[in-house]
Amino acid sequence: MITSVKEVLDAIDQEKGHIEQLSSASKDVLITIVLDALAEQISIENAGYLALRELCDRGKVPIELLLLAHLLAQWVSCATIEELDGSFLARARELAPDNLRVLYAVLEKQPNIEGDRNQRAFEQRIIDRILKLYPADPIATEASAILANSDESLPLDFINGLPNPLEGVDFTELLESWI
């Protein structure tokens, strides 16, 4: 078990044996790397993302970490196609189908994670689900009104304006309490 953050970061920097280093790294080391990346002390690209992926792949993790991995997978070059297509989000959805953060992330995922080529029908299903669980939810209420007045799927300015599903999450507190 590798307990040195530097050892793992060096391997990632050199792109040599970093997969083995990450899989051998202790949970504490991976959490430290993720926290440093979130604090922008080291790069999220590669080091931060790869450590986060390794944590997520080890089994039971907080939903928020799966959503963070999903969010970052939409940016980073080192994500796999499966991750870009929503594999972390699918896991979060399976574990917490009624979680509002998860439902927001599902709503904004494009192309959608159900593979439904009718994007509007997909969006309507998710919005109906949110409103059933959270009848006063303002985002779903607005989205429902938009769809009711249009034959199109949700406009991009609405999708771009959706709140970050991770808004208000204190990852330092979350990860430190999870150690």
Place this chain on the structure above:
Amino acid sequence: MRIFTTKGTGTNLERFTTDAGIDYQFNTGHAYREHRTGPDSHPQRAGTVDIVEDSIVDDIQQLIASGVMLPELKPASKPLVQIVTVNSVNIVYRVGTVGGVVRISDYWALP
């Protein structure tokens, strides 16, 4: 048509170009393919990879010229989703900046 350089192959293919002092990076291996929503989502419906990516750069340049600030890769931010029409096919793309480089992490065609 701009000149693109490449790195990697297959799903790891990345393509790069520079225009007006701005560097662009496409995660082409992630993007120029059939997505989960089926064959209609393949950007090849709009043309070759050169045509599609060149059109996206044109569109981003117009965005930047109109004053739009591209989001930067941070844990709390999301890439911007935009749409451009290429040869009558609507192409949706996801864009942001990473270390000063404009990155297009994914794009796909609408049915």
